[in-house]
Every structure is written in structure tokens, then in C-alpha cells.
Amino acid sequence: MGTPVGQAVDGHGARQHRRAPTGPPGRGRRASALGLRRRRALLPWVLLAPALAVIAALLLFPLARIVWLSFREYRLRNLVSGESEFIGLANYVSLFTDSYLWRIALPNTVVFAAVAVVATVVLGTLVALLLSRLRPVTRVVVVSCVMVAWAMPAVSGTYVWLWIFDVDDGIVAQALMRLGVIGPEGYNWFADRLFFYAIVTLNVVHGGFPFVAVTVLAGLLTVPRELHEAALIDGAGAWKRFWHVTFPVLRPVFAVVTILSTIWDFKVFAQVYLMPGGGVGGSEMLNLGVWTYVSSFGQRDYGTGSAIAVVLTLLLLGVTAIYLRALFREDELR
């Protein structure tokens, strides 16, 4: 196989060599320049094609399908037969008139995401600042420890938190009982929305902060030392140096980690679904992501489930757009 290809290339190269001196110089150059330009214009698309094909097959098609489903009456029977009826906006109307959306699912999603994102970014940044001050060897040790939290799969991590907060035998319950904060009969925190989401927040922040820490650390290492030294000489304290030196330089990094954390925290699933009561339809613990699943696969109302998924996606797009706009506006100002 190697030989013929090599020959062809050789032959082609030889022909070009031969033609170059004989042909009219101007025309030849223009023609090859045109071809080159066309090829240059095409090249990015050729290079992107495999990725675009994968995205189209794995993401765009399911996305389009979910939008399509959300306009249909689609239940188990339709799933089996494959036939369904177009019902216009009925799924959306019933969704937006359902008090469950406004009372439970939306606040659970938005408030939780806001709290979790702030906590993740703040904790991650603090850990990054700590790491940047450590010696290389110590830093490797601490980063490795932090990575363990990151490497933990969401499902296993959630079960560990469930054990920690087990109502009867969990370490938290036992400790609080010993201290006399709660009585020997215990307290079912999974039944209390605030406690429930406090545990989810702990779990999600624990799983999310290493990414922020490592990314911010990478950024911190690029901040020129001179800037800090200059600020130090001007008499700036650590707090001022962070806000006036580090933060402006790292603004794009913070934008990225915040956007990604927001997206992840909006669509948290396993960490809620696996908690007691987190997967029960009608319980006040569901967020939009889990509600989508419960509606679709628990209650087998795939149309409504898809409508919720579409609303969640639009919500995410909106939040992301606002973040990006804020980011680019900052850039323009500079």
C-alpha cells in the first residue's frame, strides 16, 4: 500500500516542478493562490466535519426530538406504537399553570444553583490561593487529595453523603445525639426541604470545587509576580491585592468556571434523585432535571417530561447568555 501512494506523490511533485518554470508565471500563481484560498476556506469545515457529525448525531438529533416530543401527547402506548398526536402548546400550558413548577421545581433549581455556584467558586478559589502558596511537593500532595473528590462518581459520592447523614446510624445523627442537640429519636432531615438541599449542596460543592481550584490555580500561576510586588510596595493588603490585581487578570477564568458550574448545578440529577424522597413524584424535593425524569419515566408522560426539559434548556441558555454578555461587556470596557 505504501509504495503506490509514494509514487503518486512523487509523480505529482515532479509534474509541478516541471510545469513551474515553463508556464506563464502570473497566471499560474493566481490559479494556485485561488485554489489555495478555496482550500483554506474549506479546510476548517473539513476538520470540523467529524466533530459536527458526532454532535449532530448525539446532541442535535435528541435535542430536536425532545422539542418535537414536547408538542405531542406521548405516553407508554405511543412509545410502543410509535404513533402520537400533535397537541400544540398543551404540554407547555399545563406546565406553566402547574403550581408545582412555581412553588417547588423552579425555586429548588434556581436557588440551589445560585447557592451552590457561589459556594463552589468561593471554596475553589480559596483552595487555589492556598495551593499557589504551597511548595511544589506539598502542592502535589494537596492537589492529589483534592482530585480524589473530583474523581468520585456522583452516584458513589451521593451514597457516602447518605451514610454520613443516615437518620438512625449516620455519623452526623450520632454526633448530634451525643451532644444532645437532637433527641434519641433522631430527626429526619430528608423530609425538610432546607436540610435536604443543604445536604445536596454539600455533596455538589464537594464534587465541584476541585475543578474550580485547579483551573483558578492555573490562572494564578500566570499572574505576573511584578504586579503583586508593585501592589505590595504601594501598601496593598492581601484582600486589596486579590481584588485589584489577581481578580482582574483572572476575570476570564472566573467567567468560565462560573458558567460551567452554573450549567452543572442547574442540571444536577443523581445527587437529588438518589436521596430519600428525591425521586418521588409530587414530593417537594424535585428540581427541574429530576422532575423531567420522573414525569417521563416514572409517570410515563413523555410529552410533559420533554416540555420540562425544553424549559430547563432555555433557562440554561438564558443564564449562560447573560453571563457571556457580562463577560464581553467587561472586555469592551478595557
Place this chain on the structure above:
Amino acid sequence: MARTRTRKYVPLPAAALALTLAATACTGGGGGGDADTLTVWIMQGTNPDESGFFDEANAAFTEETGIEVDVEFVPWDGAQEKISTAIAGGTTPDVIELGNTFVPGFADSGALHDLSGYGVDTSLYVPGLMDMGAVNEGVHGVPWYASIRSMVYRTDVFEEHDLEVPETWDELRETALAIEEAEPDMIALPVPGDAQYSVMPWIWGGGAEIAVQGADGTWVSEVDTPEARAGIEFFTGLALEDDTSTTGAVNWNEIKIMESFSEGDAAMALLGSANPKAIVENNPELEGALGSFPIPGRESGTYTPSFAGGSLLSVFEGTGNEEAAWSYVEHLTSEENMMLWAEQTGFFPGLLSGVDTFTASADPVLEAYAIQLNEASKGVPTAPAWSQVEAEQVLVGMQQAILNGTSVEEATTKAADDIERILNGG
């Protein structure tokens, strides 16, 4: 002159979309059946170890037909969702064990192959199970085993404290209180929140039905009647007022009850007939320390009906292997294999002729179960939409709400409304 293609900005919506896509990326799965191998889904959770039975039964089947069998164990927990997902993805197995309450819903949706063409004699099987498979004038499942829930207790604890087997609700409560006082570290009687079949008996025992169909075909739920409320109040009162349970039990399902019994924490519990064997398997120290009694009635001389569950074996439609799948169902439901299965698990066989044989030869621990099955057992409403009530976890939601402090009135009213909405096709 060539124009530069560099952009100074990224279009906002495109950037947002790209980020969202990148962050929500997921992967798809695939699968399917081929003619030489049958995929079989067997439910798993509260049963004793089943792999030995299947090794033998499958080897015999392969020898006879040349078809390999691949048994996959699916936890009961979330099974309905997994089956729906498989239907959506076209990755259904060829043969599936379905809980009797699941069958009408899946049969009605057209997902299950009609077996009536293979000459199934429906009169041979336990009627309560067969009825659930005979939907829309077809046969959508063959009864495999019956399972009933009854009270299991620790004979050693009862002996040590001179306790008698309770015969009325009041006696049950007094016994639980006595254990609670004598063995403060034990859970006298767990009152689980995530186990609907542990709630149903008390609704029936109070004298109500979960739902009844009127002459015009409309379903009316009796969960909010004074009778049902009295029963639910009695059961949840054991946890809320008498403290014979434990706070964490709000989140317990039947598996967790069994585990707490295995660990020696619980003194009495409402458990399925396959559980005693599994408990001894988990904790051999409890060998010989288990006894059972039928759920006592409200008044003496009666029993509180228990939920008669069980499983059917069904064949999925559209796999292309329906006939081979049927021969496997026939193989597992043969009298020989059914009795072997019953012996190994403690479930009652789905064949009528097998029930008495099995009862006569079974472990004495199962004596009360036979009484419960024959004299005080009930099924759920036979509406195709019933599986939806289970899928939406209406009774679990009700039970958890009560255990978490909602009044019985409020929780039962909501449950009754939900049941009526679902069964009447709202």
C-alpha cells in the same frame, strides 16, 4: 485581497448554545437480540440468591433447544422506569419477570406479546395472578410465583420476655410496646415509609378498599374513608405515638426492613415469604429464631388481609424472538422448575396444583404465610392504569407525608384524589 476571517466576537447565542451542549453532553447506548441468545430480565431485591437456580435451569434449556440464555438481574427498585427506558430505546429483553401489578399497564400499552395463541390453560394458575395477565382478552404473562407478606418475629425475643403471638390490633400494639420497653435497642416493629405493600393491609384491615369500580365504570377510592383512615392511623401511630419504629424508617423500603431484621435490629416486621430464607442466608445466627404469624385482624378471630403479589413471566413484542422466548417461559413455568424455584426461594408456586404440595413440605416458618395466602390476601384494583398509581408512588407519598407529620386526613384525601385521577384516566 483576501478578507480576514477572524471574528472579533463570538455570536452570543451560538456561544451560549455551544457551551450548553458541551456541558450537557451525553452518550447513547445500544443493544438488541439475536436468534441464538435470549435475554431474560429477572427481578432482584428481596429474594434469596437466585443464580444457582438459573445456572441449572438455563443449562437444561440450552441442551434441549440449543438456545443460550443470558439472565440479567434487575433490582425491583426503579424497575418500571428501567422497563420504560428499554421500550423507548428498543433494548427490551426477550423474556421478563413482571410484578403482577405491572402487567396490565404494560400489556395495555401493547408492549407485551399475546401468548393466548400458544394454548395456555389459564385455569391451572393461581387466579389472583392469572387475572393480572389476562388483559384485553389475551394472555400477557404466565404466573410464575406468588408472594405474600405476613408478620415475621424473633421467637427468641418473644420467649425471653414471655410474649404471646398477638391476635388483634390492640395486642399487636401492646406486644410492640412491651418489646420496646424490654429491648430498648431493638426496633419493635418498623413502620416503613417507602413500602406501599406494608400500608395496604391496614387500609383493608380497617374495612376499606383502595378503589372500587362503580356501575358506570368510574373508580372511587376509599382511602379517605373513616375505615381506611382508622387502619392507617393505627399503623402510623405505632411509629408516631408509640415509638415502636425508628425515625429513619420513613425512608425504608422492603429491602431495608429485611436488612434491619437480618442485622438483628427488628423484633417483628411485615415481610414477604421469600424473606425468612434470605434473612438466614444473610445472618446464619438467626437460624431457628424466626417465626411467623398472619397479620392480626382488628377484632379477635379475624385476619388483616395482606397484599398478594407475585410475578408473571412475559414475552416482549417485537423482539423477533417471541417463539423462542415463549419456549423459555414454558420451561421455567413447568411444574418441575416451578416447584424447584419455590423450594429454593420460599415463594409460593404460581401453579394451583403446586400451592398445596409446597405448603405441606415447606419450612414451618412459612406456615403463617399459607394461612395468609389462603384466608386473608387481596390484590390491587384490576385497572390497567393501576401500575401508574405505583409508578407515581401515590401510596408511598401518602405514607411518607404522614410519617413526616402531615395529618392522616390531609394525606389520605390527596392520595384518594390522585388514585381517582389516574384510574379514571385524568
